[in-house]
Amino acid sequence: MTVNDDSFTNWKHREETAEAMIPIIGKLHRERDVNVLLHSRSLVNKSVVSLLKAHRFARQIAGEELSVTETMPFLKALAALDLGPSQIDLGILAMSYKSDDRGLSVEEFTAEAVAGATGALKLERGEGRDVVLYGFGRIGRLVARLLIEKAGSGNGLRLRAIVVRGGGEQDLVKRASLLRRDSIHGQFQGTITVDEANSTINANGNAIKVIYANDPSEIDYTAYGIKDAILIDNTGKWRDRAGLSEHLRPGIDKVVLTAPGKGDVPNIVHGVNHDMIKPDERILSCASCTTNAIVPPLKAMADEYGVERGHVETVHSFTNDQNLLDNYHKADRRGRSAPLNMVITETGAASAVAKALPDLKAPITGSSIRVPVPDVSIAILSLRLGRETTREEVLDHLRDVSLSSPLRRQIDFTDSPDAVSSDFLGSRHASIVDAGATKVDGDNAILYLWYDNEFGYSCQVIRVVQHVSGVEYPTFPAPTA
Template identity: 35%
Template structure:
């Protein structure tokens, strides 16, 4: 599979780390595009505050990042349609700005066959979550990979609905801070989100409940959601309380999770930092899972950068084959 990465931020760089360190991935990264200077792109890839230094040297030559035996061209165009992407199977748009059709389709105008957007986007033809609705992918040209929290929640919701039938549920994501928050108090559109992300727990909203309605229409209107941003740099959690039509034991849930391609399970008393760089969409914490009759509480961890980037590559592979 031949891919290009547009936007070399948290997700773009994490995607490249997984390509270069994953022995089972046959992926050729033919181009990176980012408006930051080449030396800054290389520096931030080599020295990562969350995942640590890259395990092999990262250098630059004229217009290229050289790493792990590869030499990857880097361009710096604010308009991707000006970049030659001929021969690219899937462009991974990790800019966070592909919100309109003209921006989202710039990769196709540049020569890529398909575009996968690293977040919710109204410009996408389809929103896909692996383990939830990837069967509906078809030959869509512009696809959204939803959000990290949706990737954690939707496969769990589908699994629970199949086991016991979800009548209603509420999900709280306990989410690490992101670039959408200031590190110290500074004006933002939302008052609470204007407070320093590294100093307080901040109640806020999440798009995951709305996106689950889109990804799993059979559950539309049954799941509500909220978020609390917390002062950690990586790894978030889903806390889901669901009222089911039929009781489901933790043992039955565990057996179903074992058959999932994107969900994991742990019986260890882990904390968030233990889950860093885990590739699953969600790792359910067995000791925190409870069932009282038809009501269940499921708690799970997800690395909102590493796991989400793994799903980007998985969905891109499905798109490339279609």
């Protein structure tokens, strides 16, 4: 047998193993609300090739590729346990097992590592929590996709309704079509049908009522059987407490804004300050995509090295707020054609850092350039540190943070020498550290942070909603401090 034959045989064996993993992962998700991860990447509803690629990607952050033959025994061990709702990372399990010298079997080690999700300690599945989307634009449709994807057994977040302004003939069909097909993020994973008589979009079995209204005061959510719901406002029309309070009507318990909040509205970056949300807080903001991209790595650097001051320059994809061709716009420069120009503009992300990281006293400034790409941006974070360090030390620190810290769902890491913006379409992390571009000289560090300003941000929004709804499930093995 030739070397090529050996390689092909190995590939077919790994394909077969990945195929066998899919029903186990699916059953854990549907029946027990267990989300199986690999280095913070969900493996639910993934194809054979996607599973194999996720394992191969592990080499970029862990230094070596993981094989499905290594993780399959842990997955089988999980399937044999009486697990409660949780997130379980196969990558961390496999890595931890390799470094454990106690001679435990895979089954013994797995049972110990996820003990908090079994027996008397496991969470009991509740009745779920209703969610309403107010607005159905770029972020609204991606949040809808995520809510439908995460429906699991139906005991978590349940997308019950979407509120939009009437758009005329075929409005429902056209909105369903925008959910079904996306020029950037591709096809919806599943089936979508429209019930025009009942003004309902059915997506993967989720019946989503489409409510037409021009103002929150026109809606009685209880008439649709909606109760104790979390409303996600992705219109950006109201940004302060007074405006957002208009949503607090019968049937709505909390309001989450997908834009920077003004005044005393808490700006939340999941992973950094979500645990500061007061139980009785009914209105909060998920800040901006750029704030979510820079605050987690800024915290990681401040905790380890201290930060004296910083500046962030974002090279940001164009958005719907800009014009396709030159036309009137109330803001400076944004009236010029977005797909034809680089456009200097402002960013509020730097000033928003103080809300998310109040203990960080270092001044942070910022500016932004919109560029002719439809999605994925990069933040260049230039920092004066509290002590001198080296490039190798900084990269080792950020790699470790991305693997095993409480920020591992927010910070990803790549050392690919050929990485470009389109490689990060669909990233679920708030930002991705580009190791190859990182610069360190004494107490000066420059980090290049990629982020999918649409999808990555939408994932952060969902995490905040899960947290305030009480259905944010614990992750095992537990991240290190």
